[in-house]
Amino acid sequence: MPNAPIAATALLLALIACGGGGEQTGGDTTTTATTTTVTPTGGEALYQQRCLSCHQATGEGLPGTYPPLAGSEFVNAADPGVPARILIHGISGPITVKGTEYNNLMPPYGVGVQMSDDEVAQLLTYIRSSFGNTGSAVTAADVKKARDETASHTGPMTVELLKPLMK
Template sequence: MTEPRFSQQQREQPEPSEGSRPVPKLVLSVIAGLLIWAVYYLYATYNPMPPSLGDNRVAADFAVPVSADGGQLYTAHCVACHQANGKGLPGVFPPLSGSEWVSAKDPGVMIKIVLHGVQGPLTVEGAKYEGLMPHFHDKFSDEEIAALVNHVRTGFGNSASTTDARYVAQVREETRDQATPWKGDEDLRPLLRSR
């Protein structure tokens, strides 16, 4: 007796085939029933709210008035140099705590510094600081500058008077021609003495 030519193929099982096995009618009936029930449920429970039931408020009624927070502004823009305690870094960044610039009788001195920045030697509590303080005239609104100045003038052990956005606007207008930062003591000492 002779073996078939490809005996390996004869030992293998035939490839499986799907054949004609339809989805059971029971499963199709359950799916169709769920679909019909879902459509009916959406139709039966739809309840549009007529505008007459509302309280007639508009989106503007939900607006929360935002006021500037001097502490947040200080933390975001000043704490890296002047530190969280306002004592600065000796020899590098001047302190705000006890500074004659902060506690000046007129808050306009500090407002001018915040508005236009400082570049050059500045003496604070007898110590000289050489550096650059950035300007904030185009970054902060009048209300934000007032909040920041008030935070510094009443914090860190300081007890100077406060200011408001109107006074900041006045100082901004007075110094609108100041295109460069103040030149440290050279420009600022006369401001301190004149107030």
């Protein structure tokens, strides 16, 4: 039977062609792009949303226009009521930060319900421990105290009102 191996081979090839072919569906190549962006929360997120546009990502501000938070005597004041008052009411008029005078206007963030005591506390704690700063953590109670003590104040803060707290 010399033809038997050939017939068997032909049958085998036919089986491979029918059953073994077809589309490769096993290795589905649809891949989901994984983003590894870490979304900041708390004080860092609040800083990015509310302060970064003026005081910059580095906390260095913009020369002549926006004073630096990095190394600022107002940010790092021993009494957290100082930066709390600035955030709650904003600040205007001449202010000397790290030896350079600015005379501009910062909008208020704590008038009405723009930022809660807890949010202001988180934000202040963040800026007092970032950009090389070494100020102590700030609590919501500290912010409430500053809010209560300046409840009758209208308009932005001024350096004259802050100076007595910085001695």
